[in-house]
Amino acid sequence: MPRKAALEERIVAALQRLGFTSSDARIYLALVKRHPATGYELAAGSGVPRSAIYATLSQLESRGLVNAVQRRPTRYRPLEPERLLAQLDARFREDIEELRAGFANLARPAADSRTWTVTGYAAMLEQARALIAGSLETIHASLWRREADALAEPLRRAADAGRRIVLFSFTPLPDVPGRALSYGIPEAELERHWPHRIVLLADRRRALLGGAADSQDNQALVSEDPALVETAISNLVLDITLYGHRFGADTSVVVAGLTTRLAPIEELLARAAPR
Known part of the structure; x- marks a missing residue:
C-alpha cells in the first residue's frame, strides 16, 4: 500500500476509534483534502457510495463537522482539523473527568485488584x-x-x-x-x-x-x-x-x-x- 494511502487508512481508523463511522471518517477526510466539494465529487473521492453520501453529509452537518457553503449545486467544506481536534480533546477530557469522579465515589477496590x-x-x-x-x-x-x-x-x-x-x-x-x-x-x-x-x-x-x-x-x-x-x-x-x-x-x-x-x-x- 502506498505511503499516502496507508496514512489515510490510519487517520480513518483513528477517527473510528473516536466515534466516527467509516463513512463519516472517509467523507470528512475527503473534504479536508479538497474543499469545497459537491456530494458527487465526494462520492468519487471518498469511496463512500453515492446512495449514502447525502445522508452522511446531513449527519455531519448536524454535528457541526461540515458546512454547506454554496447552492446549486451544494458544496461542502469541513470544520478545520485543528478545531475538530480541540473539540474531541475537550469532549474526552470531560468524559474522563466524569469517569474519574464516578469511580472515586464507588466502593474501594479489594487489595487483589x-x-x-x-x-x-x-x-x-x-x-x-x-x-x-x-x-x-x-x-x-x-x-x-x-x-x-x-x-x-x-x-x-x-x-x-x-x-x-x-x-x-x-x-x-x-x-x-x-x-x-x-x-x-x-x-x-x-x-x-x-x-x-x-x-x-x-x-x-x-x-x-x-x-x-x-x-x-x-x-x-x-x-x-x-x-x-x-x-x-x-x-x-x-x-x-x-x-x-x-x-x-x-x-x-x-x-x-x-x-x-x-x-x-x-x-x-x-x-x-x-x-
Whole structure:
C-alpha cells in the first residue's frame, strides 16, 4: 500500500476509534483534502457510495463537522482539523473527568485488584502502551522484536517526553531512543526454542509480565503488587547482568537504576558478621 494511502487508512481508523463511522471518517477526510466539494465529487473521492453520501453529509452537518457553503449545486467544506481536534480533546477530557469522579465515589477496590489478568495479544499490547504512556521517569523492558516494533512509537513519544528507556532482547531491536541491549538472534531461530514473552516496567512501580503469543488466548499480568513488581525487576536484572558478562559490557548503571528499591544485599553482606 502506498505511503499516502496507508496514512489515510490510519487517520480513518483513528477517527473510528473516536466515534466516527467509516463513512463519516472517509467523507470528512475527503473534504479536508479538497474543499469545497459537491456530494458527487465526494462520492468519487471518498469511496463512500453515492446512495449514502447525502445522508452522511446531513449527519455531519448536524454535528457541526461540515458546512454547506454554496447552492446549486451544494458544496461542502469541513470544520478545520485543528478545531475538530480541540473539540474531541475537550469532549474526552470531560468524559474522563466524569469517569474519574464516578469511580472515586464507588466502593474501594479489594487489595487483589492491584493485579489483573490480560487475555489476548491485542489487549496485552494496549496495556503495554498504557504503561508506557503513564510512566513518569523510567521504562525498562525485556521483549522480542515483534513486540518492540509494535511499541516503537509509544516508546519514541515517551523518550521525547524525557523518560529514560532501557530495552533488552535476545532478538534485534528497532531504532528506539534509549539504551538497547540486544543479542541479535534472528527471531525465527529463537521461536524454534522459546515462546514470545514480555516484561515491562514503568517507574519500577508497575509491571506487565507474561506471554506475548499472537493469539486471543495469550495471557499476561499487569500489577502494582510489590512482590510481582520485584519479580519482574529480578528477571530483568538477571538477563541484563548475564548480557554484560557475555559481551563484556558495563551494565552496572542499568542494574543500579533497577535495584534502587531492592534490598542492598552487597552492603548487608559486607556488614554481616562472619559465622
